[in-house]
Amino acid sequence: METKATVIRDENSETAELRINMGPQHPATHGVFRMVLTLDGERVVTVEPHIGYLHRGSEKLTEGENFQQITTLFDRLDYISNFNNEWVYVRAVERAMEVEIPERAEFIRIILGELNRIASHFLFYGTYGLDIGAMNPVMIGFRERERIQALFEGVSGARMMHNYFRVGGVKEDLPEGFVPAVYALLEHLKKGYEDARDILTESEIFIERTAGIGALDPEKTLDYGVTGPVLRAAGVDYDIRKADPYSMYSDIDFSVPLGSHGDCYDRYMVRMLEIEQSIKIIEQCVKKLPDGPIQGKVSRILRPPEGDFFVHGENPRGDLGVYLVSSGGTVRPYRLKIRGPSFSNLMALKSMMEGAYLADSTVILGSLDIVLGEVDR
Amino acid sequence: MSITDYILIFSIVFVMFNGILVSVLAVIYGERKVLARLQQRIGPSRTGPWGILQTLADAVKLVLKEDIRPQNSDRIIFYLAPLIIFTPIFMLWVVLPFGSGLVLGDIDLGLFYVSALLGLSVVGMVAAGWSSNSKYAMLGSARSAAQLISYELPLILSILSVGLFAQLFTDNPFNLSNIVHAQSGLPFIFVMPLAFILFLIGGLAETARIPFDIPHADEEIVGGAFVEYSGIRWGAFQLSEYTGLITMAFLASILFLGGWSGPFSDKFVWLQPFYISMKTGFIILLAFWIRAPLPRLRIDQLMAFAWKVIIPISFANFILVSLVVFMGDRINLPIYQIQLILGCLNLVSMIALGYLITARRKKRLAVYRERWGEK
Numbered sequence: 001m002e003t004k005a006t007v008i009r010d011e012n013s014e015t016a017e018l019r020i021n022m023g024p025q026h027p028a029t030h031g032v033f034r035m036v037l038t039l040d041g042e043r044v045v046t047v048e049p050h051i052g053y054l055h056r057g058s059e060k061l062t063e064g065e066n067f068q069q070i071t072t073l074f075d076r077l078d079y080i081s082n083f084n085n086e087w088v089y090v091r092a093v094e095r096a097m098e099v100e101i102p103e104r105a106e107f108i109r110i111i112l113g114e115l116n117r118i119a120s121h122f123l124f125y126g127t128y129g130l131d132i133g134a135m136n137p138v139m140i141g142f143r144e145r146e147r148i149q150a151l152f153e154g155v156s157g158a159r160m161m162h163n164y165f166r167v168g169g170v171k172e173d174l175p176e177g178f179v180p181a182v183y184a185l186l187e188h189l190k191k192g193y194e195d196a197r198d199i200l201t202e203s204e205i206f207i208e209r210t211a212g213i214g215a216l217d218p219e220k221t222l223d224y225g226v227t228g229p230v231l232r233a234a235g236v237d238y239d240i241r242k243a244d245p246y247s248m249y250s251d252i253d254f255s256v257p258l259g260s261h262g263d264c265y266d267r268y269m270v271r272m273l274e275i276e277q278s279i280k281i282i283e284q285c286v287k288k289l290p291d292g293p294i295q296g297k298v299s300r301i302l303r304p305p306e307g308d309f310f311v312h313g314e315n316p317r318g319d320l321g322v323y324l325v326s327s328g329g330t331v332r333p334y335r336l337k338i339r340g341p342s343f344s345n346l347m348a349l350k351s352m353m354e355g356a357y358l359a360d361s362t363v364i365l366g367s368l369d370i371v372l373g374e375v376d377r
Numbered sequence: 378m379s380i381t382d383y384i385l386i387f388s389i390v391f392v393m394f395n396g397i398l399v400s401v402l403a404v405i406y407g408e409r410k411v412l413a414r415l416q417q418r419i420g421p422s423r424t425g426p427w428g429i430l431q432t433l434a435d436a437v438k439l440v441l442k443e444d445i446r447p448q449n450s451d452r453i454i455f456y457l458a459p460l461i462i463f464t465p466i467f468m469l470w471v472v473l474p475f476g477s478g479l480v481l482g483d484i485d486l487g488l489f490y491v492s493a494l495l496g497l498s499v500v501g502m503v504a505a506g507w508s509s510n511s512k513y514a515m516l517g518s519a520r521s522a523a524q525l526i527s528y529e530l531p532l533i534l535s536i537l538s539v540g541l542f543a544q545l546f547t548d549n550p551f552n553l554s555n556i557v558h559a560q561s562g563l564p565f566i567f568v569m570p571l572a573f574i575l576f577l578i579g580g581l582a583e584t585a586r587i588p589f590d591i592p593h594a595d596e597e598i599v600g601g602a603f604v605e606y607s608g609i610r611w612g613a614f615q616l617s618e619y620t621g622l623i624t625m626a627f628l629a630s631i632l633f634l635g636g637w638s639g640p641f642s643d644k645f646v647w648l649q650p651f652y653i654s655m656k657t658g659f660i661i662l663l664a665f666w667i668r669a670p671l672p673r674l675r676i677d678q679l680m681a682f683a684w685k686v687i688i689p690i691s692f693a694n695f696i697l698v699s700l701v702v703f704m705g706d707r708i709n710l711p712i713y714q715i716q717l718i719l720g721c722l723n724l725v726s727m728i729a730l731g732y733l734i735t736a737r738r739k740k741r742l743a744v745y746r747e748r749w750g751e752k
Contacts, residue, residue, distance in 0.1 A: 020512045028596040042516075042676055131596050133587060133673025139416040204738055205588055205672045207745060260748055269749055358516070359675045362596050 028362040031372030054376040062336040067302035078374040083116040086165040092311040092322040096304035105169035114278040119148040120316035131366035144192035169295035210264035214352040214364035224348040228318025234262030240314040264367040317341040342370040415669040442608035454508035459613035462501030476649030487553040509605035517601020521592035527683040531691040532579030535572040538698040557636030564635035580625035630656035
């Protein structure tokens with residue numbers, strides 16, 4: 001099971017290493033990511049990641065936008081989990097301006113954020129199956145994600161680029177019939193989750209392909225600044241919803257699934273079990289969802305006071321941090337630094353991939369579940 | 378040879394070639410429909426009624442596409458490679474019988490001819506990969522060479538065990554028509570189920586289908602040896618892939634499922650091609666079915682599976698068949714008793730193997746259940 005590089009060489013024969021260019025146009029690099037692999041036969045000797053093909057200068061762009069307008073830029077960072085991105089940003093401004101958020105808005109945010117986490121993990125499930133060569137998972141993954149997105153469309157008017165969270169609350173109240181729709185959706189999701197689990201989790205070929213591949217030990221994950229499911233798969237109990245609770249998470253009962261080996265299989269399992277936990281969270285929130293206002297008292301033009309503010313939240317991919325520097329009295333931030341989980345997780349790629357097979361390279365990359373929109377920003 | 382002979386040969390080749398072409402189109406359409414159904418999709422539905430013209434439209438598109446050759450590729454070999462792959466598979470159809478007497482060349486060494494030609498397509502794969510001047514193509518062709526050579530062994534060993542067993546019935550056991558005649562009583566699948574399963578596994582690997590599609594591996598080496606081809610040449614590769622699948626299924630139905638024989642096939646000759654195509658279609662359906670849910674193996678796991686599992690079992694099966702046939706012949710047992718003995722031995726060994734496999738699977742899964750608690 002453990003993959004140890006044992007290379008048998010014949011002294012008389014000449015061998016050469018092969019440099020192969022994977023991406024930016026490659027079906028398994030999840031966007032425009034490029035790896036230059038040096039291969040010894042089928043073994044990867046070194047890997048050189050190249051990023052920046054999707055660079056749009058999001059951080060610099062924020063300096064030219066009003067505080068209200070920046071949410072749209074956050075939608076386009078990690079375009080699989082838009083609500084979670086918006087949430088971290090609006091929380092940063094709320095922290096700066098010390099805004100009180102009504103309870104209903106908080107619950108709406110949790111419900112949408114957790115639904116988005118499920119959608120993101122289902123997308124991971126589908127693409128990961130495809131990375132390993134199975135065709136069915138992608139159909140199930142996208143089917144379930146599409147159901148969630150239909151609900152999102154009802155709430156915010158858009159499938160992906162919602163621009164729904166506002167500083168102090170949310171844009172508008174939930175549509176009529178939202179609660180029964182969520183219950184119906186959860187029933188579908190539970191069934192879809194069972195379907196998904198039956199295909200991959202106990203498939204022997206899947207286990208053969210993922211177990212023991214790309215293992216990271218806890219020390220290394222911490223050294224590289226890896227967060228999210230990749231970190232928790234290594235057995236480090238760090239979930240910001242628990243470690244630094246925000247919103248109403250401290251009142252909600254849920255657990256954090258932890259892995260033990262830090263390999264691709266554990267990362268897959270952590271994400272799958274997080275779907276279960278997210279369903280549990282949503283059920284509690286929908287039950288508790290109070291009536292009331294959805295928007296706190298915020299001035300029409302946002303002028304946060306002078307100072308540095310850092311806020312982070314648990315995104316499906318890990319720890320998304322926003323470091324906001326406000327010069328005080330202006331309608332635009334002086335500087336806004338984004339700490340993207342995909343970018344940090346990608347840094348561990350090299351140490352995971354060296355010595356693995358060429359076929360494992362896509363499996364390892366897939367297990368990080370990167371979104372290039374956030375890596376390149 | 379007179380001019381009429383040439384015309385006859387030409388028309389036969391024309392009919393065969395177009396028959397294969399049409400059946401490949403049908404199989405591709407069937408695959409897309411079946412896979413779609415297995416994945417809760419509809420599949421092609423817009424081109425013609427129920428989308429049946431979809432593959433034809435795709436083929437027309439491929440023919441009309443620009444034929445691109447990469448710079449610095451080896452021009453002659455690059456253009457020859459699709460032909461090198463396709464020709465042997467097409468030549469196989471010379472000896473394949475559609476019904477009693479419905480065969481182009483009823484040669485006595487049919488089985489040898491088949492196993493020799495089955496091994497030739499690897500030459501074309503290597504030629505395509507090497508001449509493309511592309512690293513992905515070269516990796517793909519190296520993978521194909523390794524895989525096809527490894528899985529040739531179990532395939533040929535199971536073919537040979539059929540030939541061995543057919544000895545009991547006829548003097549020319551390597552003639553494919555005689556093999557079918559020998560199964561008029563009891564198809565060989567009931568006598569040698571183990572050999573049938575080995576043949577299926579070997580066939581899946583030879584035609585490079587999931588879970589053995591490592592030479593193509595779209596997510597790693599983006600199509601393998603064919604990555605630099607476009608248009609009609611790529612179409613020729615695709616054609617030979619699917620012809621290979623049909624051929625393998627056809628061979629399986631000849632060798633194990635009793636070929637053209639079925640109820641009333643002796644009385645009504647026109648039923649024979651019908652029966653054999655039904656059996657072939659069934660095996661092809663099996664391949665589609667396997668493709669839908671399974672992930673792909675890694676190259677080292679594939680090789681380990683071939684050399685550590687499949688090939689030893691193939692040899693054991695071959696020795697078992699030869700021992701039973703030899704001993705039965707020596708002590709003059711009636712054929713039905715030999716069939717019974719061999720069938721029982723096969724059944725016992727299959728149960729033992731099945732037990733071993735499930736035990737191994739349980740042990741393997743237990744490790745992962747332990748990791749994640751009982752769920």
